[in-house]
Amino acid sequence: MNHYAAAWAWALSSPFQGTKQDASHLGGTTDPLVISWPGHIKDAGGIRGQFSHVNDIAPTIYDIAGVKLPEEVDSVKQIPLEGKSLIYTFDNPNAPTRHTLQYFTTSGNRAIYKDGWWAGNRYHSTWRPHFRRLTRTRTLTFIPGSFTT
Numbered sequence: 001m002n003h004y005a006a007a008w009a010w011a012l013s014s015p016f017q018g019t020k021q022d023a024s025h026l027g028g029t030t031d032p033l034v035i036s037w038p039g040h041i042k043d044a045g046g047i048r049g050q051f052s053h054v055n056d057i058a059p060t061i062y063d064i065a066g067v068k069l070p071e072e073v074d075s076v077k078q079i080p081l082e083g084k085s086l087i088y089t090f091d092n093p094n095a096p097t098r099h100t101l102q103y104f105t106t107s108g109n110r111a112i113y114k115d116g117w118w119a120g121n122r123y124h125s126t127w128r129p130h131f132r133r134l135t136r137t138r139t140l141t142f143i144p145g146s147f148t149t
Helices: 006-013 055-065
Strands: 101-106 109-115 118-120
Touching: none
Parallel strands: none
Antiparallel strands: 101 109, 109 118
16 A cells, blocks of 8 residues: 555556556556666666566666576476566667566556557456557557457
8 A cells, every 4th residue: 555645646657547556557567767887888867668577677687797597496497587687778778678578466457568568457357458559658559359358
């Protein structure tokens, strides 16, 4: 739960609908991320538009540190990390997104991102046909009937 007024929750999610309790609309899942690495990121202060998710943070840190995760520990095969390192964006702001699929769910709301497209629904209702092309300016292109239950 948020520990501030609901109006602030809506304002901080702008320009997207929803709050942090709402995964079905991007207000609940879209936040800025600032990465600073002096001497390594040439375009300091630059803006990147690639899709990323919180599960990309650990792979990025491991990549920077040169850590290679083991495939097996004590004879037990390890599950690979789901995220993608963000290093590819540091010096190439126009690189294609490498994180191409992400599922979100919280408090009965859910959404999915796939290759630049987004769909969502609220409170475990059936998926509504609002499969949309996502841009960071909140421009969503509705394509009727392109996503069915």
